[in-house]
Amino acid sequence: MQDNYFEPDLETAPREVLHWIQSRRLVKMVENCYNNVPLYKKRFDEMGLLPGDIKSIDDIHKLPFTYKTDLRDNYPFGMIAVPKEQLVRIHASSGTTGKQTVVGYTKNDIDVWAKGAARALVAAGATKSDYIHVSYGYGLFTGGLGLHYGAEMLGATAIPVSSGNTKRQVDILRDYGSDFLCCTPSYAMYIGETVRDMGIDPKTLKLRGGIFGAEAWSENMRREIEKILDIKAYDIYGLSEIAGPGVSFECKEQTGMHINEDFFYPEIIDPETGEQLPDGEYGELVFTCIGKEALPLLRYRTRDICKLSHKPCSCGRTLVKMSKTRGRTDDMLIIRGINVFPSQVEHVLLSLNMEPNYQIIVDRKNNLDTMEVQVEMSDQMFSDKVRNLEDVEHNIAAALQSTLNIAAKIRLVEPKSLPRSEGKAKRVIDKRHI
Numbered sequence: 001m002q003d004n005y006f007e008p009d010l011e012t013a014p015r016e017v018l019h020w021i022q023s024r025r026l027v028k029m030v031e032n033c034y035n036n037v038p039l040y041k042k043r044f045d046e047m048g049l050l051p052g053d054i055k056s057i058d059d060i061h062k063l064p065f066t067y068k069t070d071l072r073d074n075y076p077f078g079m080i081a082v083p084k085e086q087l088v089r090i091h092a093s094s095g096t097t098g099k100q101t102v103v104g105y106t107k108n109d110i111d112v113w114a115k116g117a118a119r120a121l122v123a124a125g126a127t128k129s130d131y132i133h134v135s136y137g138y139g140l141f142t143g144g145l146g147l148h149y150g151a152e153m154l155g156a157t158a159i160p161v162s163s164g165n166t167k168r169q170v171d172i173l174r175d176y177g178s179d180f181l182c183c184t185p186s187y188a189m190y191i192g193e194t195v196r197d198m199g200i201d202p203k204t205l206k207l208r209g210g211i212f213g214a215e216a217w218s219e220n221m222r223r224e225i226e227k228i229l230d231i232k233a234y235d236i237y238g239l240s241e242i243a244g245p246g247v248s249f250e251c252k253e254q255t256g257m258h259i260n261e262d263f264f265y266p267e268i269i270d271p272e273t274g275e276q277l278p279d280g281e282y283g284e285l286v287f288t289c290i291g292k293e294a295l296p297l298l299r300y301r302t303r304d305i306c307k308l309s310h311k312p313c314s315c316g317r318t319l320v321k322m323s324k325t326r327g328r329t330d331d332m333l334i335i336r337g338i339n340v341f342p343s344q345v346e347h348v349l350l351s352l353n354m355e356p357n358y359q360i361i362v363d364r365k366n367n368l369d370t371m372e373v374q375v376e377m378s379d380q381m382f383s384d385k386v387r388n389l390e391d392v393e394h395n396i397a398a399a400l401q402s403t404l405n406i407a408a409k410i411r412l413v414e415p416k417s418l419p420r421s422e423g424k425a426k427r428v429i430d431k432r433h434i
Contacts, residue, residue, distance in 0.1 A: 004252070004315065006122040006154065007115065010262055011317045015310075018318065021262050023056035025290035030054045030063070032296055036081040039070060040298065057265065060288060061276060066300045068101065071241060076102040082294050092140045093240035093339055100140070103240055104294040110149060112291045116238075116246030116260045117150020123251045123258070123315070124209050124234040126180050128155030133173060133207075135183035135191070136214065136337070138162045141405070142244025143214055143337060147182040150246060163187060166194045173205055181210040182245075184337045185217035185225060185233070189367035192228030202230040211236050213245050214337030215369070216325065224367075235324065239302060240339075241295070242287050248322055253314050256321030263291030266320060267299070268308050271329045282307045284329055285322065303330045333428065335362060335369045338406045342427040345373060348399045354378075357418050363431040371408040373400065379415050 005011045013021075033040040034051045043064040044050065053062060071079055080087070088107050092100035105113070126132065132151035136143030144162055151158040161172055163183065169191055172178065181188060188210055195202055207229060213236035225233045237257050238245040247264050248257035259266050264287050268277045271284040285304045289297045304325040313321065333340045342360060349358055357376040362369060375396065381389065393410040400408050419426065 004122060004125070005317070006119045011119060011258075011319060013262075013318055015318060018262060019057060022265055022290055023058075025262075026057050026060065026265070026288065027051075027054055029288070029290050029292075029296045030298070032081050032293070033298055037079055037296075039074060039079065040064070060265065060267070060299070063288070063298050065274065065286070066297045068241070068301075068303075071101045072099050075099045077104065079297075080104045080294055081296055082106055087294060090140075091142050091145075091240060091244070093142070101241055103142075106293045109243075109292050109294050111153075112263050113146055113243040113246055114149035114153040116243060116249075116263065117146045117236075118154040118246075119258075119260060120211060120234070120236050120246055120249030121147075121150055121154055121156065121180065123249055123317075124180065124211055125232070125252070126151075126154065126156060126209065130156045130179035131159055131176055131206075132156050132180045132182060133159045133161055133169075133176070133178035135161050135163050135169060135181065135187060136245070141337070142238065142240050143184075146238065146244035146246050147211065166191055167198065170194050170198055170200065173207055174200065177206040179206055179208055181207055181229070181231070183210075183212060184214045185212040185221055186215060186336065186364070186367050186369060188212050188225050188233070189221070189228065192225060193366065196228065202228065205230070207231050209234065211245075211249075213237055215334045221367075237322070237325075239304075241297060241300060242289060242302075243292075247287070251313065251315040251317060255313075256309060256323050258313070258317050258319040258321055259308075261320055263289070265290050266308060266322065268306070269301075271305075279308050279310055282323075282326065285325070303328045303332065305329065331428065333360075333362060333430070335371050335406055338404060340371070340404055340406065344403055345400065345427075348403050349375060349396070352396060352399060354396070355415075358427065359418050360428045361431065362428065369432065371406065372411060373408050374411050374413050374418065376418055377412050377415055381412070382415055 030051045034044055086106050087104045089105040091103045134144050134147045138144035148158045209232045211234050222233045234250040236245045237248040248259040250257050267286040268283040269286055277283040285302045285306050287300050305327045306323045306325045309321045355376045355378055359374045361372045389412055396410045
């Protein structure tokens with residue numbers, strides 16, 4: 001490691017060197033997909049495509065797209081390209097129904113992910129002498145362990161605090177002398193407010209930087225976080241299917257996130273036609289996992305809308321930059337870092353024999369996302385006792401917590417009181433101003 005790079009030879013490599021690395025890895029990956037993933041072999045055969053037809057990264061447009069539904073339809077391990085004995089870790093995120101999206105990792109895959117997170121830490125100014133306070137959730141969710149392994153690969157000290165018990169978080173920040181905070185931006189704001197409410201001057205904390213992701217946040221929110229915690233705040237991007245946080249990251253220029261394109265090759269496509277778009281045009285972000293073994297996804301459609309830029313960066317990195325995402329092509333919500341689909345809510349309600357008339361209201365209060373689900377009662381329920389209705393609300397809340405891994409307030413409303421639509425029902429009201 002030198003200056004502000006974790007792997008300077010790769011992060012500042014000439015474009016022709018990156019092209020060579022990407023081409024070599026893509027050719028190897030395509031062979032792996034064709035030989036070991038039945039779905040890909042079927043799609044190649046249907047297209048009349050052979051692995052030998054892919055000779056460089058310039059041929060990537062010839063490959064089929066992969067969709068989130070492919071992972072769901074092949075649940076749990078149908079997309080895994082290595083023998084199960086080679087898996088060292090499994091992560092999962094919520095899918096569009098009750099089924100999760102399962103992602104397997106080999107030892108090399110974990111190292112790839114950790115390198116991405118280590119590059120992000122160094123770009124934000126972290127060194128091997130620093131204490132990295134990780135307040136992302138640990139478990140099947142990819143947040144916590146990504147930054148944890150990145151910190152350890154850097155040689156820094158990881159503090160695996162996870163989320164919750166915010167006063168204890170502040171005590172640890174103060175008592176352990178944490179240098180960097182890693183969590184969602186909304187939780188960073190809440191920690192900052194708790195610091196203030198505890199009467200602590202943030203300038204007395206050793207904290208000097210933070211790496212925040214897993215949910216959308218604005219430049220205004222960045223300034224608020226930097227002010228309330230007296231730190232420099234950096235953005236980071238990842239998604240469970242590709243890798244957790246560390247797919248891309250901000251440098252000190254903060255004009256976009258550098259993509260670790262030696263592992264995750266990006267494209268921007270027109271979401272309607274699938275055609276590649278040039279730099280500077282907004283479209284759907286697509287990734288090909290050229291550095292992964294267990295789940296080597298080809299042209300995975302993230303549904304995130306952003307743009308790419310290959311313009312030279314003052315930090316010296318030659319890695320392409322992606323803008324902040326500015327929406328999605330599907331109806332997925334990101335609430336407190338958790339992916340939530342309205343169809344998941346509907347799935348739970350129908351499994352409890354409720355009416356399929358509901359509305360999800362998302363808001364942000366005290367810089368934390370809130371989710372309320374309004375559910376229409378049947379005529380029979382409307383005449384029930386209040387206690388019975390409270391039990392129903394509790395049962396729905398528990399079922400949603402189990403499926404989504406997120407708490408929601410449930411409010412039963414009168415029959416036929418929610419708006420009807422002749423077209424697509426408006427299931428979501430998002431009041432957040434991001």
